[in-house]
Amino acid sequence: MAAMAAPTSGARHELPGTLVEVVGNRLRDAILSGVLAPGEKIREEQVCADYGISRAPLREALRLLAQQGLVEHLPRRGSRVAEWSASDILQLYGLRAVLERHAIETALPLADPKRALAPVRRAFDRMRAATDQLARDDAHRMFHAAVVGLAGNRQLDIALEPILLKLQVPMAMNMREEARRSTTRDGIARHRAILRALEANDADTVLAALDSHGHLDFNGALTQPTHD
Incomplete structure (x- = not known):
């Protein structure tokens, strides 16, 4: 998984809901730009390190992206970019x-x-x-x-x-x-x-x-x- 740009420095100190939106938008952009390819596993530790965030806002962002059809949750294996036949x-x-x-x-x-x-x-x-x-x-x-x-x-x-x-x-x-x-x-x-x-x-x-x-x-x- 390629490293992604972290949110702006001020984003880490905003309200959790805003942080979820920032993280979700960054991941969405990475998916749509091809930085994250269909089927690629989203490594939570790396994303948290890249963005300087905890797992809580990341997992909420992934949940919202799953509702949009951009991310798939794998039982006991985390999340990956959605694939479509x-x-x-x-x-x-x-x-x-x-x-x-x-x-x-x-x-x-x-x-x-x-x-x-x-x-x-x-x-x-x-x-x-x-x-x-x-x-x-x-x-x-x-x-x-x-x-x-x-x-x-x-x-x-x-x-x-x-x-x-x-x-x-x-x-x-x-x-x-x-x-x-x-x-x-x-x-x-x-x-x-x-x-x-x-x-x-x-x-x-x-x-x-x-x-x-x-x-x-x-x-x-x-x-x-x-x-x-």
Whole structure:
């Protein structure tokens, strides 16, 4: 397990809840950036030494990361970064597509497109302006959440959240590979097409844009198209 940067010096003296958040965010960033690979065991002693913390906030952070699908607890063996089979990932992408389709069919045509699409535009602008992998990952997740949010259906938003959280790792792997291949702009173009379709305020146009923004998975885990 690679050494990870410790929290800022002030973080150690903050309230326990804040410390848990700091540790959880650092571990999440390490997982999404590839510093911690899928299936890699999280060595508590090393993390505690790297971060200058006790086991209590670390274990609470690991519990929260497990709820997000980023970490798996192994009976009597600690924790490891979650692994997802090709089937798992395809099923999650499929579920996201179903929720997005339902949201678009429910929401469009929009009564006030300019106002309703503001969160989607903000997420797209953040994706376009992102200068690092983690910022791009967050903006990408926000974009798809904002698309589903157009329906104004709280239960739909709640159903989507765990799917997006569990897809963080495969999506991050794909986006890292896009960056390595210098095709990041292609991903921006795909999401710009979705935004433009939404601005046209026609459900069929948006659904076609969502269907066509899939691409072959780069990380080798899958053998058929997915949506990023």
